[in-house]
Amino acid sequence: MTKCVFLYLTNTPDFIPGLIELDGDGDELGNPLGTDGGTVDFTEDKATKGTRTSQNIDYNNTSKRGVEIQGQYNYVSPDSFYVEIQGDRNRVWSEAENIKIQGDNNTIDAGVKNVTLINTSGLTINESNVTYIDGVKVNPDAISDPTDVKAVSASQNVEVDVKTYEVDSTAGDVFMTFDLTITTYTEGQVWNFKKMVGANKLIVRINGGTIDGAATQTIKKQYTNLAVQFDGTNFIIL
Numbered sequence: 001m002t003k004c005v006f007l008y009l010t011n012t013p014d015f016i017p018g019l020i021e022l023d024g025d026g027d028e029l030g031n032p033l034g035t036d037g038g039t040v041d042f043t044e045d046k047a048t049k050g051t052r053t054s055q056n057i058d059y060n061n062t063s064k065r066g067v068e069i070q071g072q073y074n075y076v077s078p079d080s081f082y083v084e085i086q087g088d089r090n091r092v093w094s095e096a097e098n099i100k101i102q103g104d105n106n107t108i109d110a111g112v113k114n115v116t117l118i119n120t121s122g123l124t125i126n127e128s129n130v131t132y133i134d135g136v137k138v139n140p141d142a143i144s145d146p147t148d149v150k151a152v153s154a155s156q157n158v159e160v161d162v163k164t165y166e167v168d169s170t171a172g173d174v175f176m177t178f179d180l181t182i183t184t185y186t187e188g189q190v191w192n193f194k195k196m197v198g199a200n201k202l203i204v205r206i207n208g209g210t211i212d213g214a215a216t217q218t219i220k221k222q223y224t225n226l227a228v229q230f231d232g233t234n235f236i237i238l
Contacts, residue, residue, distance in 0.1 A: 077110075082223070087121070098223040102238070116194065116225040118238055131164060133192055133227060133238075138164050151196075152176075158204075160185060169198030178235060180208030187232035194225045204228065211235040 060069050062076040062083075069076070071088045080096040087103045093110040101108075103121040113128040120132045131138050138149065150159075153168040155175040160183065167174050176193060178185070195202040202219040204211065204226060211217050211228055217237065219226055227238040 071104075100223075100225055114223050116192075118192070118225070118227045131192060131194065131225065133163075133190060138192060157183065158191060160189070163190070164192040164194065166194055166196045167198075167202045168196055169200040169202055171198075171200075173201045173203060174198075175203045175205055178204075178206045178209070178211075178230075180206065185230045187230055190227060190229045190238065192225065192227045193219065195219045195222055197222065202226075206235060209234040212237045 060074045067083045069085045073089045076092045077094040079094040084100045092108045095111045097113045100116045107124040109126040116131040118133045149164045151166045205216040228235045
């Protein structure tokens, strides 16, 4: 036999229709117990607020918002943006932005921005605007020779004594050219190219050879990095 139970309310106030403007200041509407409703944060502009990570393919944990991963067991906070990972067991914590990792077991601390790790593993990064290649820091603060890092804003040939080029493409496309017909490069030498600002393209091209089988490689996105190595005949992307 089925029993039905009815709830009968008594001594309830009469319903009086009305309009209340919702401003987030904890007005009477929605606070029958007298709790403070708080205020609306009008400065919040991140769509991922309140999202959570979830385990995806290859045991990676990420919200998949602006995140690209090739590897497994990586974690990216849902509050981080523009993260690219090629490797395993890396950790990118909250509010990190513009992070590119090629390696394993690295940790990017919360709030860190504009970090590139190439062939680098086992590091914890707690500062912004740095690049590591083969585990070695190559940003200007870490080197004594000022020609190791060079800022450019116009097309030019790649120099043998410059390790990293920081490129401003505001004025137009910037072509960085390896000219094998006039310059002798050392086998095994590595160059790093990073587009810092500008809406135009950074194009690395080879005269008299190839770079991973192509004559050019193009960078369009800001803070994107390209590292290449000379194998004695042509260039390869690391």
